[in-house]
Amino acid sequence: MARSRWVAPVLAVAVVAAFVFVFGVPTPATPAFDDPPTRLDSCSVIRDSGRYVLTDDIDERAESCVRITADDVVLDGNGHVIDGHTFRENTTGIAVTGRNVTVRDLTAVNWTFGVRYEGARGGTVTNVTTWHTGDGVTVSDSPESRVGRVTATNGFTGIFVRDSDGSVVSNGVVRDMSSVGLFVADSRDVTVNNASVVRSKTGIALLGDRNGRATDAVVRSTDEALLLVDSRNNEIRNATLSNPDGAAVVARSNESDNRLVGTRGNWTSDGASGTTHKNRA
Template identity: 25%
Template structure:
């Protein structure tokens, strides 16, 4: 029995060595010579690495048979080899299916891999083709650490991550990547083309860029991919203006200057996708709707982003900030999410005028390592959640401005801090005293030692609606009401006497606009006399 140590991660126990001329494989072993090799029977109960390729110019043909077990690797090509092909093989239940390490040239064709708790297909090297293969129920379906390689017409489903791009200048096209936790992840690398794939109905994201990835991940082409709901996945890495569009997912990566207005992002019915903004500056989102997704809006290593007048409801997280500074959230509805606003290692952001309600957690501040979520300014928001505030780690933030005149978020006439409510009606602002009626609670609201709202908003008591006096209706006496007669008037001759009208001086209680009284004359006659007198005097 030979024990071969391939690397720190692969320890192989092998009982056979297949050399040139030994084309039939009946058990696990090492292929150390060029040639065509095929499985003549199934290989089961594998616990180590089964087939090791240590030669150039090797073809392994499974002939439709399988390799199965509880651990180990199905086929492993050691470093520095070239022109390696694995085809027509089923692998199940192992840690890894097919692994190429620094292989140049070759192919993986018509391979079916299931149940691997690490990677179905894991490649590093250059110029490798993966086609017509299926990977399911693995931790990672296909991993491309390779460069200048191509994945085409593969089906990846029910994996934790369907496809991982971690190399450069690769092409991923016409694949079906569905029902994974994450469909396709761009972890690192640049110059890749990801086009014309179906990447849909994945649990969290159809396409995802990890928050820890550097800005080089933005230098890739992601286009014409169909996401959840049959809608396009939008990926932009240059300045752009857009309005009145609908996406399955929207990713802005490495953008300097963008204006997005009245855009809707809607993933699957299972709350996936959202808006991802990474390594970007000067982005404005106005009146967007990102609801019932995994994340409403996520800011990663970005600054100068404004999200205003938008609807971010029914997501796992309404707004997430990760290592981001100088961003503004204003006038948004952030409601019915598991977490309304999550601020992770982010500083000097402003939250103003938002309705943050009906979330499990309203605002969650997270600090990890040396970085902290601190120096953020959070004021004039309405918070009404199961738990309005949660802090993990440390960090001091400002929760109010100095009181300034103006209409606040609940209609009061001073702007200061925030309105703190609970669904049960027992929030600090709902119960606080406001003896001077300035719309500010008489005492501060202490969240913890480093986070105090010194000017929490008080509830506004609506003024009572005006009431009209009740006038009892009058009942006319029909029998005593005289029949109206037409008014008989006569125009005086132009040469007649002049009628002089003098307006009496009103007393302080008299209405100066009232008509003077002339005893014995009815009101219409008096008005006619006055008009005639004025007309004659003017002649």
């Protein structure tokens, strides 16, 4: 995954440790199908449009357990778990490259990437839980995606959105991340609603973003509650920031015209490099 553009800024500003989210935007339609769903009980490649449902938990040491290459797919986990057995590098629980793909109602455990969309426009991830997984849900080069009701615990990054203009992240709950709870990079017009991040190195990071909006976020017990780097004209509204050991930190570097409106809690703003200008709180 091409994240190298942000390795140096995050290390310098956030001192990242290693690990070794819908309003005002049209919502993609979930595909409708007349045929009964195809039943899955093992790792599979989905090459045809349609509905698929997990009928059992899957515990396999696969590089990618479920790969979805077709457009117009609904994968219903039916509450089951996809488990990589033990954590290993460069593994993916569910890998999506098709357009208009919905993944819902499942848990991914012990993967480098729990659910990963790559070049997959208009996808939807909902009611997904990840645990002991490097990056819980990743949306990369996938515009107009929807990530809702994701719970990510014990990993590196909880929810990561990159190069995915017009995407929406809502009702995400992220806990115990060694890097970033919710990370949005190199994207325009991304909306984040009702995010909760607790005990992460950085709570919410906006790096290289334009015209985004985050509302009603709650961030607690982080080194940096908010991190703004190379970002312009974003609005963070009604955030609640707190830290049991002192003021929560809003860290800023090379960014302008970002607005913090109605921010609650004990917090302070820290310009990490150079002078912060034209920002309004």
